[in-house]
Amino acid sequence: MAAITNSNNNLTLADWAKRLDPNGTVPIIAELLSQTNEVLEDAVFKEGNLPTGERVVIRTGLPTVYWRALNQGIPNSKSSTAQVDEACGILEARSEVDKDLAMLNGNTAQFRLSEDTAFLEAMNQTQATTLFYGNPATEPKSYLGLAPRYSALTGAGNIANVLDAKGSSTYSGTASTSVYLVVWGDNTVYCPFPKGSKAGLVHEDLGEQTVYDSSNRMQAYATRYQWKNGLVVKDWRYVVRICNINTTDLIAGTNGQAASAATNLIKMMSRAIYRIPNLSMGRAAFYMNRTVHSGLAIQAMDKSQYVLKVNEGLSQFGMPNSWLSFQGVPIRKVDSLINTESQVS
Secondary structure (H helix, E strand, O other): OOOOOOOOOOOOOHHHHHOOOOHHHHHHHHHHOOOOOOHOOOOEEEEEOEEEEEEEEEEEEOOOOOOOOOOOOOOOOOOOOEEEEEEEEEEEEEEEEEEHHHHHHHHHHHHHHHHHHHHHHHHHHHHHHHHHOOOOOOOOOOOOOOOHHHOOOOOOOOHHHHEEEOOOOHHHHEEEOOOOEEEEEOOOOEEEEEEOOOOEEEEEEEEEEEEEEOEEEEEEEEEEEEEEEEEEEEEHEEEEEEEEEEHHHHHHHOOOOOOOOOHHHHHHHHHHHHHOOHHHOEEEEEEEEEHHHHHHHHHHHOOOOOOEEEEEEEOOOOHHHHEEEEEOOOEEOOOOOOOOOOOOO
């Protein structure tokens, strides 16, 4: 099959990395991050219009229009808008590898990369968690994620896109999770990086430095990693959250046990798709953790082998890839989506 294409020619993280860093350093980092963070297969990364992030203008009301009679005028009208500043967070890590230890390996550069992978994985997991659960109210240095934006079933302006799976309150806070449908695009949802930066990614080889081990000194190779990133939901209609999925009932149901309360994932995902005004506005994908992903696969097999489709092709980084899709929308596994969410009410 053909490789995955990016709707509306939106630049992804890999596109920016390839264009802005010709020596190939950043693309390697982006590829390592994508191995355990499938959000990067879809997320659109866009240069912000501020040194600290992105300022967006959202239309909140349409102008009034009138039926006009001959020889009779009409009053003026105008639309209403709101201005929102979305800040980027700065995630940073520093790696120091003992020079003599690196030289023992025989390939110093490769050894340093293998050691640095642990730092990259930590950054990857933190970014993925922040993308969904980030909340400046509890961590002022982070950015606002999807869960706090879609956190109520009543009283909020976006409640139409928060679907209640009605998981049993017995397990609330101990076995509850969510599934997200996101349509990534310049006018829907995207990740901004600060104006003038290299896709928000910095990989700086600090070379050989004298470092301290307690009060003792040694020579080490140092590397600095930095990732500046944020999240903009320009049009709230292009995100749907299926919340209150009881994983205890879900596991029981897929084990063949009686679980009448188990969430019917196929029906809920179908409802989510029809909450989206226009799927062609960008790159759509479902995000769920492995517990839900396995439960969905089993539920689908119980219904029909044609409910889910296995797709094969190349990732945006040119690597062989396969993925499940539902009604043409890819399904991604995101381990950062936890099974211990608080009940959404």
